[in-house]
Amino acid sequence: MNRKTFIRTASIMAGAAAASPLMGQVGSTPVLAGAARLKKGIGFDMIKEDLSLLDKFKLVKDLGYDGIEFNSPVSISVQELLKAKAATGIAIPSLVNKDHWSKPLSDPDPSVRQFTIDSVGKSLQEVKGLGGDTVLVVPGVVNEKVSYGVAYKNALDSVRKLIPHVEKTGMKVGLENVWNNFILSPVEAKNFIDEIDHPLIGWYFDVGNILRYGWPEHWIEVLGDRIVKLHAKEFSRKIMNDEGLRKGFGVELLKGDIDWRTVMKTVRQVGYKGGWLTVELGAGDRTYLQNISKQMDEILSF
Numbered sequence: 020m021n022r023k024t025f026i027r028t029a030s031i032m033a034g035a036a037a038a039s040p041l042m043g044q045v046g047s048t049p050v051l052a053g054a055a056r057l058k059k060g061i062g063f064d065m066i067k068e069d070l071s072l073l074d075k076f077k078l079v080k081d082l083g084y085d086g087i088e089f090n091s092p093v094s095i096s097v098q099e100l101l102k103a104k105a106a107t108g109i110a111i112p113s114l115v116n117k118d119h120w121s122k123p124l125s126d127p128d129p130s131v132r133q134f135t136i137d138s139v140g141k142s143l144q145e146v147k148g149l150g151g152d153t154v155l156v157v158p159g160v161v162n163e164k165v166s167y168g169v170a171y172k173n174a175l176d177s178v179r180k181l182i183p184h185v186e187k188t189g190m191k192v193g194l195e196n197v198w199n200n201f202i203l204s205p206v207e208a209k210n211f212i213d214e215i216d217h218p219l220i221g222w223y224f225d226v227g228n229i230l231r232y233g234w235p236e237h238w239i240e241v242l243g244d245r246i247v248k249l250h251a252k253e254f255s256r257k258i259m260n261d262e263g264l265r266k267g268f269g270v271e272l273l274k275g276d277i278d279w280r281t282v283m284k285t286v287r288q289v290g291y292k293g294g295w296l297t298v299e300l301g302a303g304d305r306t307y308l309q310n311i312s313k314q315m316d317e318i319l320s321f
Contacts, residue, residue: 057249057286058085059315060112060297067302076103078305083312086110088297090117091142091154100149112295113153113193113223113248116142124177125159125170125201132177139192140184153191153248153293155223156181158211161200170201171211178215185219193223193247196238203232205241212245221245225299227252227268230276231259236285243289251298251315253277272298272314283321 061084066075072095079087091114093100104111118138122131142154159174161167181192194212202208208222224246226235231254239246252268253275259267273279296319298311 056319057291057296058110058112058294059312059319060084060086060088060295061308061311062115062297062299063087063089065298065300065302065308067304067307072099073103073106076107076109078308080107080109082305082309083316084109086112086295086297088113088115088299090115091145092117092138093145097145097148104150110151111146111149112151113155113297114142114146114149114151115155119157120160123157123160123165123170123174125161125165125174127165127169127173132173136177136180136184139181143181143184143188143190143192147188147190151190153193153223155193155195155248157197157199158194159199159201167201174201175211175214178220181220182215182217185217190219191247192220194221195223195250196225196228198228198231205233205238208238209241209245212242221247223248223250225250225252226277226282227254227275227299230254230256230267231264235277236281239282239285239289239291244292246289246291246293248293249286249291249296251296251318252300272300272311273317279318280321283318 061079063075066078068075068078070078076087087109089095089100089111093114100111103109116135116139118135122135124132124135126132139154139156146152146154158178159170161170178192178194185192196202196208202211212221222242222245224235224238224242226249228250229235229238251272253270253272254267254277255270255275256267258269296315298315300311
């Protein structure tokens with residue numbers, strides 16, 4: 020099944036569901052089925068508390084988060100993670116492959132590319148075992164040694180070689196926009212996904228990363244249902260210009276240049292079905308993480 024056939028089938032099913040008079044419940048407020056709020060995720064490395072794995076899960080639960088995102092291949096046993104998940108009800112919806120930067124899928128060396136293809140394959144198996152559905156992957160890196168054209172060709176070939184892994188596991192690959200000098204416009208990002216043309220390969224869109232290049236709502240509008248997951252972070256262009264490029268991230272959620280109200284409106288308009296908004300910021304203690312949880316609640320209220 021290619022992507023277009025998948026979308027057409029899903030649309031027919033969604034239309035049938037919309038015709039039903041059944042209502043869902045979120046808390047005590049009746050809502051139309053499918054209109055539940057996005058769940059709040061947090062990166063595991065953000066939790067800067069000297070606690071056991073189980074107690075970190077409990078902390079996340081206490082602070083109002085719904086899930087934790089881990090780097091993969093995971094350094095903690097899957098069995099331990101499943102025990103903590105079962106004990107707390109905290110989900111593990113997605114994993115971030117940790118080899119795509121040091122060994123890019125766009126590397127000129129086929130053996131380097133194959134290493135990361137195999138690594139992502141393992142991540143897909145892990146996320147399935149953990150009850151999630153998505154693995155984040157950076158599609159490629161352009162630098163002084165790897166030209167844009169070479170990176171594009173190699174990245175496209177490598178991602179296509181992931182298709183047997185996603186079909187075997189039934190899990191999704193979400194390609195993320197990062198500062199990799201590669202895929203710098205929403206139209207190019209859309210076309211890259213459309214060239215691959217597979218329903219389980221989409222975009223893991225990072226709202227904060229894009230401020231260096233443009234406006235997140237523009238990307239969301241163009242990518243539409245190709246977005247499989249969302250990352251949240253903040254960014255200030257003024258701080259970037261005054262203090263240095265990466266300093267732009269040194270601002271709290273809702274206090275930078277992202278128009279979160281417009282972003283969330285656009286997320287709803289394109290029919291985002293990824294279910295999660297996962298925060299990706301620096302590490303901190305309970306008070307720090309609690310503040311972020313409250314900021315995310317405000318974002319999700321828009």
